[in-house]
Amino acid sequence: MVETECIVFFCKIRGVIELGFRCPQNVNGIAADPQPDWSFDNLLSELDSIDKELNLTLDFPSPFTKKEPRDLKASTDKRGFVMRVSDHETDYADADSDSEVEVDNSLVASGRRFTCDELYMSDDSEDGASLGMQCHQLMDRARLAEAAVYELTDERRFNVTEVVRSKISNLETELVKEKEKFVSLTTTIHKYRELQQERERKLDLQYQRTIAEALDNHLTVVQRDHEHISQLEERRIRDDMARAEAKRREKAIQEEKTRQERIKAEEEARLKSEMVEKAKAAALEAEKKAAEEAAAKHASASDAAPNAGKDSKEAPGPSSSTYDVKKGTQSSAVKNIIRASQNALELEKRRQQMYEELSTKIEPLNQDYQSLGRTIGRLIRTISATIDNIRTRAEEIMKLMNSPQYPQPISIKLFAEKIVSNCTNQRSSNAIFASSRVVVLVTSKTPLAMDILIAELNRICIYTVPKHISYSKEAFRTRDDYFKAIGYKEVDGKIEGLDEYLERLSSYMKLYGALVQTEVRGCQNLHGMKEGWAWLARFLNTIPSNLFTAIALDSFLGMAGYGMYCRYKNQFEKLLSVIGRDFVNALQEGGGDSRSAKVSKVKMSIQNYIESKQYKKEPEGLQLRDRLDSNELY
Structure with missing residues (x-):
């Protein structure tokens, strides 16, 4: 705390200089620090660089002679400025970087008072010795400031770690949520696929049923056509049989007439044949008598005639040795x-x-x-x-x-x-x-x-x-x-x-x-x-x-x-x-x-x-x- 007061006092001596960050101090509620783990050496080096920019040096090679105050004016009530260091490190982080007045007002409060009029700056050696003692005191206070900086650095590092841990936890939570969402979507996809397969199976079953019905209808039509053709064939056969029966009856009537006529003709032929047979019998009787008369006159001739007739009966005819193809009869010779x-x-x-x-x-x-x-x-x-x-x-x-x-x-x-x-x-x-x-x-x-x-x-x-x-x-x-x-x-x-x-x-x-x-x-x-x-x-x-x-x-x-x-x-x-x-x-x-x-x-x-x-x-x-x-x- 003492070291911080020394730093602010030094800054007031050199002039109103604001040590600000090179980036916005607050982003989304988080204080930004270009180098949160600064050491006291780093702070001194930064102060040296500022001194060089202002063409000043902190080593005091020659006795400091006060010519005239730069920006400080004597006050009638001889009061100095009051510097207050806040116990909380977030007081500086939460201050607006765009307003210097607000920073000075936050730092100026009731507290220990410093009066610059008590210091008489001259070229005397006593004044130089007293100034050296003051510098020594300032250096002791710097060690205390360095410890405070370490504490602030550790606290800031802890806060940053907590923030990072919080973000990691949030990320893990989001990852778990994303995983659960992915699992849910995967389950939904599987269910949709099963529903789609079930729908396709039902469609296939319906299609097969449609084909079966069409096939049954086709077979019914074919069977009906076959039955129709069979009926036509049977009807044609019946018609043929009816025509044949009509022809048969007509032919039977015609044949009956023919038979009657044939019977009459046969009767007439029989009568004629009887008359012819009677005439032949008379002729044979006459021939017999003539033969008996001739036999008495020609006895020798009548003896030769029976021998010739006997020979003629024993000689086979031309057709007696032939095979009857139709009847299948045959003689002993064949x-x-x-x-x-x-x-x-x-x-x-x-x-x-x-x-x-x-x-x-x-x-x-x-x-x-x-x-x-x-x-x-x-x-x-x-x-x-x-x-x-x-x-x-x-x-x-x-x-x-x-x-x-x-x-x-x-x-x-x-x-x-x-x-x-x-x-x-x-x-x-x-x-x-x-x-x-x-x-x-x-x-x-x-x-x-x-x-x-x-x-x-x-x-x-x-x-x-x-x-x-x-x-x-x-x-x-x-x-x-x-x-x-x-x-x-x-x-x-x-x-x-x-x-x-x-x-x-x-x-x-x-x-x-x-x-x-x-x-x-x-x-x-x-x-x-x-x-x-x-x-x-x-x-x-x-x-x-x-x-x-x-x-x-x-x-x-x-x-x-x-x-x-x-x-x-x-x-x-x-x-x-x-x-x-x-x-x-x-x-x-x-x-x-x-x-x-x-x-x-x-x-x-x-x-x-x-x-x-x-x-x-x-x-x-x-x-x-x-x-x-x-x-x-x-």
Whole structure:
């Protein structure tokens, strides 16, 4: 405190000098100090710099001589100025730097009084000594001022530290708040993202539901279209049946008239024939009498005549040694050209009689059933390898067979003919097995249809008996007659080619093999695996090995081999070994380059079938599907 008074006193002596800061003293309520940790040495150096600016020195090299006071004037009451140092360091900091008057007034107050008039400044040594003593006292007071400065510096440093600590605390609080705000925003973002995902999931679900509804509507429209088409088809069939019935009735009436006319004509012809017979009887009586008279005159001639007649009866006619292709009859001279077992021929004959009896029942009707044939043919052609389709087609065919509108013999015969003829158009095993299933379903309800179908197959293809006819010049007038006997077709007066015949032969045998192997749950196959085993045994025992028989055997094994292996196992494999050892080795390559190539091809096919054991693999189409692949698109 003393040191501060000395500093202020010194300043008053030198003049009114304000030690101010080079920056604003107060910023936002905080006192600014350009160097808050000043020491006393720093203060002295600052005072020296001020003295140099005023061209003064503090060392007093020469005695101070008072000439005249600079700014101090003598006062009548001889009072000096009063200096007061505040106990609080903030009194100077809070003072306004722009007003010197306010600073002086704050410092001037009641306190210790200094009078400058008591000092007599002269050049005497006593005055210099007294001045030195005063300087010494001032220096002692300076040490006290230095301690005060240290205290003020520490207090200021403490205040600054508190302010900094306060700011750091505020910053930490703000950081915590910012962190909490960030966490809150992050949580909000996550919630928003979850809401967005939930919204998108709901939109996807709604979109899928819309697609499903559109698909259901589409399927409903497609089903309605199919039902409409089916109704139109059924209506067309009913119209065709109605027109056919009208034609049948009209034709029946016309036939009745024709029959009456024919009866009249036959009666007239009978009467005429009776008259002619009476005339012939009279003529014969006259000839007899004439012969008796001639016999008496020419006895020798009458003896030669009976011998000549006897010779003429023993000589065979030109047609007695020929083979009747249509009826299948033969004389003893050509009986050896047929190769077949006796049981097979008897079964063929029995089925042929049933076929002829059925045809005999149909002939008196003499009506046009083309519309019925077209309907049955359309149903057979639209058979596919699906369970629903096969069941539907079988039910429709059985309805036609049991319909009172048509005679059942006609429906059975048309069914057999359409099945056999349609197999030549079926290239895949799927279609052949599907047709065989329809046959089993239909014939299980109508057993006669199976015999008629097998009879039709035996008539078209002799190898389904099995039976083989060898060529003989004595039995056949020409090669064409022989070809017709073994199943060649005549088209426009010409016999079909070898390739066409072999292709049809293979189709017939595939149908027969599929029919033998087909089994339907709940139905009995009237011509099943037992008949297939009998056919194979008869074939190997009686049928020779050539191109035709090899094609028939290869086609049959390809369709029925799997079923026969599953049923007979080792016994069937023994038969296959016999085929590979005897039948295949007996095949002779001959008859031209084309036929030789075909023989080699079928020979290799049979060998590959046996060696690779293809009979253990289920043929394609044996197992049905629930629906067609095209239906899976809907």
